[in-house]
Amino acid sequence: MRERGVEFDVIEYLKTPLDRAGLERILDLLPNSPAELVRKDKNFEALGLDANQYMTRESVIKLLLKHPVLMQRPIIIKGQKAVLARPSEKVLELLD
Secondary structure, three states, X not given: OOOOOOOOOXXXXXXXXXXXXXXXXXXXXXXXXXXXXXXXXXXXXXXOOOHHHOOOHHHHXXXXXXXXXXXXXXXXXXXXXXXXXXXXHHHHHHHO
């Protein structure tokens, strides 16, 4: 984004966790299923969680409110659209 001269704000959600409304907004803007917003990494495994339990919007919101470190990132929002920018080239969907 910097290479293209696009200004942006960074939200450090671990320092200032998102509230329910923030998570709902992100889910409204993303074309992905709610389950894709959850990182199924070593932190997820260390908590002994089952990915099948976090498929619905509500279950994902509750999980991320309790464990914000499990949120997939980065999420890029432009206007009324958002993308999970993994791989980073996905951000081009919003910029082009």
